[in-house]
Amino acid sequence: MTIAVVVLLSAPLLAGGLSLVVHRSTWLHGINLASIGALVTAETVLTHTVLSDGPVTALGELVYLDALSTFILFIIGVVGLACSFYMRSYMDEQVARGVIAPSQLNQFFFLFHMFVLTMVIATIANSVGIQWVAIEATTLATTFLIAFWKRRESLEAGWKYLILCSVGISLALFGVVLLYYSSLHVLSDASQGLNVTALLPVADRLNPQVLKLAFIFILVGYGTKVGLVPMHSWLPDAYTEAPAPVVAMLAGVLEVVAAYAILRVRVIVDHAVPFAFAGELLTLLGFASLVTAAFFILTQHNYKRLFAYSSIEHMGVAMIGFGIGGPLGTFGGLFHLMNHALAKSMAFFAAGNIHRRFHTVEIEHVQGLAMAQPWTATALLISGLALSALPPFAAFPSEVQILTALASQGVPGMEFAGTSGMVTVALSDQFSRVALASVFLIAAVLSFGGLLYRITGMVWGTPSEGIVRGERWTLGHLPIILLTIALIGFSMFLPHPIKKLLEQATSILVIQ
Amino acid sequence: MQGFSYIGSQLVDLCSALLLLTCFAIVAQRRLSACVDLFALQSSFLVVTAALVAYLTGNPHIYIAAGLTGAIKVIIIPRVLKKVIDHLNVKRELVMHVNVPTGLLICGGLVMLAFFIAQPIIPLGNLLTRDSLAIALAIVLIGLFTMIARQKAVSQLVGFLVLENGLFLGATAATYGMPLVVELGVFFDVLIATLIAGIYTNRLQDAFDSVDTDRLTVLKE
Numbered sequence: 001m002t003i004a005v006v007v008l009l010s011a012p013l014l015a016g017g018l019s020l021v022v023h024r025s026t027w028l029h030g031i032n033l034a035s036i037g038a039l040v041t042a043e044t045v046l047t048h049t050v051l052s053d054g055p056v057t058a059l060g061e062l063v064y065l066d067a068l069s070t071f072i073l074f075i076i077g078v079v080g081l082a083c084s085f086y087m088r089s090y091m092d093e094q095v096a097r098g099v100i101a102p103s104q105l106n107q108f109f110f111l112f113h114m115f116v117l118t119m120v121i122a123t124i125a126n127s128v129g130i131q132w133v134a135i136e137a138t139t140l141a142t143t144f145l146i147a148f149w150k151r152r153e154s155l156e157a158g159w160k161y162l163i164l165c166s167v168g169i170s171l172a173l174f175g176v177v178l179l180y181y182s183s184l185h186v187l188s189d190a191s192q193g194l195n196v197t198a199l200l201p202v203a204d205r206l207n208p209q210v211l212k213l214a215f216i217f218i219l220v221g222y223g224t225k226v227g228l229v230p231m232h233s234w235l236p237d238a239y240t241e242a243p244a245p246v247v248a249m250l251a252g253v254l255e256v257v258a259a260y261a262i263l264r265v266r267v268i269v270d271h272a273v274p275f276a277f278a279g280e281l282l283t284l285l286g287f288a289s290l291v292t293a294a295f296f297i298l299t300q301h302n303y304k305r306l307f308a309y310s311s312i313e314h315m316g317v318a319m320i321g322f323g324i325g326g327p328l329g330t331f332g333g334l335f336h337l338m339n340h341a342l343a344k345s346m347a348f349f350a351a352g353n354i355h356r357r358f359h360t361v362e363i364e365h366v367q368g369l370a371m372a373q374p375w376t377a378t379a380l381l382i383s384g385l386a387l388s389a390l391p392p393f394a395a396f397p398s399e400v401q402i403l404t405a406l407a408s409q410g411v412p413g414m415e416f417a418g419t420s421g422m423v424t425v426a427l428s429d430q431f432s433r434v435a436l437a438s439v440f441l442i443a444a445v446l447s448f449g450g451l452l453y454r455i456t457g458m459v460w461g462t463p464s465e466g467i468v469r470g471e472r473w474t475l476g477h478l479p480i481i482l483l484t485i486a487l488i489g490f491s492m493f494l495p496h497p498i499k500k501l502l503e504q505a506t507s508i509l510v511i512q
Numbered sequence: 513m514q515g516f517s518y519i520g521s522q523l524v525d526l527c528s529a530l531l532l533l534t535c536f537a538i539v540a541q542r543r544l545s546a547c548v549d550l551f552a553l554q555s556s557f558l559v560v561t562a563a564l565v566a567y568l569t570g571n572p573h574i575y576i577a578a579g580l581t582g583a584i585k586v587i588i589i590p591r592v593l594k595k596v597i598d599h600l601n602v603k604r605e606l607v608m609h610v611n612v613p614t615g616l617l618i619c620g621g622l623v624m625l626a627f628f629i630a631q632p633i634i635p636l637g638n639l640l641t642r643d644s645l646a647i648a649l650a651i652v653l654i655g656l657f658t659m660i661a662r663q664k665a666v667s668q669l670v671g672f673l674v675l676e677n678g679l680f681l682g683a684t685a686a687t688y689g690m691p692l693v694v695e696l697g698v699f700f701d702v703l704i705a706t707l708i709a710g711i712y713t714n715r716l717q718d719a720f721d722s723v724d725t726d727r728l729t730v731l732k733e
Contacts (some may be wrong), residue, residue, distance in 0.1 A: 133697030
């Protein structure tokens with residue numbers, strides 16, 4: 001158990017250190033794969049332990065693992081593994097084309113490992129404070145990865161990301177300080193005051209006023225990192241400029257980790273404050289993200305930005321799920337996080353392939369993908385369908401679960417809306433449920449139409465002169481196939497351990 | 513003993529107020545290097561506040577935090593920023609999005625807002641430092657405002673650091689410091705963030721021949 005945790009932390013750390021001294025690219029990739037492999041193995045062991053023994057702490061209460069954090073670790077592992085395979089062909093081609101010097105590979109891998117390490121720490125930390133430190137560290141590790149090509153655009157995107165996320169995260173720190181402030185009167189040992197294990201048992205005695213304020217700061221802070229509207233403006237730029245494997249990690253994992261940080265605090269807040277408070281705020285931000293993103297998806301002419309806005313949309317959907325809460329909404333939200341992570345990393349793998357071949361991000365300049373790159377075209381179509389939440393892909397059941405929860409339970413707090421002061425006060429309960437469900441559906445259909453319309457336009461037709469036709473099989477295609485299998489498979493049959501993890505994670509988040 | 517703690521809490525209030533005052537000075541200052549000096553001054557007030565709290569409450573680990581603040585925010589970061597400014601071709605904030613008087617008025621409003629937000633939770637705090645939480649929030653808000661109102665990359669960075677100072681004041685004053693591991697981590701993050709932002713500023717200068725963030729408009733819808 002402790003060994004597995006140590007492996008979890010030391011694998012990326014060691015790999016990061018080695019990446020600085022090793023110079024052969026084969027070795028760098030080997031180290032990367034070994035490190036992610038060790039990570040996945042350790043996760044499997046931990047999943048087993050958590051499922052059989054329940055939540056565990058390790059390393060002197062510093063590490064706390066329950067079904068929820070193990071589930072997030074699982075996503076980190078799967079997407080990380082897929083990225084590592086993809087990077088093999090992607091980075092080598094960049095070096096071969098002379099886009100980057102071979103020495104820059106060292107820098108790239110070092111930062112990549114640090115990125116993975118900080119996300120792992122953010123997931124398994126018992127203390128909300130250490131979690132904050134780790135999430136800020138993810139910003140620092142990724143900012144140079146986003147600006148990796150060192151073009152003017154990428155520098156701009158990197159600077160925007162650094163400043164917006166640092167500020168957002170600083171606000172979250174104020175929330176963490178407030179959380180600590182509230183625990184001082186309740187806990188005898190102040191050094192434990194930020195530990196989830198210490199806060200949860202006494203959560204109902206914490207001061208509700210302070211917790212409310214703390215939650216708002218934390219939601220805005222980590223919400224910036226998730227990319228929720230209106231704190232999202234860094235996201236499309238960063239996703240357009242960063243190298244494809246990095247974006248896959250940003251979109252697939254980092255957003256999930258940040259959402260997890262919100263959920264962790266939310267459980268504590270829910271014990272002391274009426275459930276509706278956090279639920280309403282989450283739903284509000286979720287709807288803002290969903291509707292805004294749907295609009296931008298419709299008007300998009302850059303395929304990377306298209307996927308970036310689709311990320312915002314899906315995180316919005318997941319937040320609505322968490323906001324509505326209850327077993328159905330929460331389960332749907334968690335499930336949706338996973339499906340989005342798988343589909344979005346695949347979409348960005350495809351986008352990376354297209355960009356390398358066509359050298360443009362404009363949708364209208366890309367045509368005839370099916371002829372030029374049949375494998376990539378298939379991957380693009382599959383990820384597009386999956387992101388549009390069509391059956392038989394796993395995002396369909398999760399989105400339907402969230403919609404069902406919305407239509408049957410409505411947004412929490414609507415019934416005592418008199419105190420909440422939302423716009424919907426005057427509306428009757430049933431009417432507001434129907435109205436919100438329709439808004440949800442319309443936004444989902446709009447983004448589905450927009451996304452598929454753009455993608456099919458890229459796939460069909462004939463490629464313009466000068467575009468090489470045909471696609472060689474590389475290691476980078478392996479993750480695409482595996483992700484496809486997972487996306488389709490999970491919609492029909494959820495493997496037992498994953499299902500159990502999801503159910504237990506849901507029961508952690510739902511307060512009876 | 514009563515009188516002693518009364519004087520103590522007055523002193524902490526005084527120091528927090530001085531921190532807030534330097535915020536206003538930063539908002540009013542147009543020269544970049546003077547902004548950095550003011551930031552260093554503000555950080556040294558922060559060191560004094562933290563040391564006072566440490567002395568009055570007998571929490572030795574706050575001394576460590578105070579010492580680190582002194583080393584990092586009074587000495588290292590200002591030096592790094594001075595170096596960055598020397599490398600740049602701009603010494604003055606020629607254009608601000610908001611002129612100085614308006615900026616100061618807005619900051620006054622922000623202070624009132626901070627006290628308004630913090631009012632319900634102030635009575636819960638420790639006697640010694642209760643008002644500091646509201647002041648800390650005010651500093652955070654003013655730091656945010658500075659980042660929005662200025663357009664040079666360096667002054668945005670100063671805004672961020674001011675914001676961070678506010679957070680540290682909040683953590684020290686309201687809660688007598690967070691657990692040491694967390695504080696160390698926060699210091700580490702702030703230091704690295706500043707270094708990275710410094711490197712960025714140089715790269716922006718090279719790529720755009722300017723550190724006006726207004727020029728960063730390549731990426732648009």
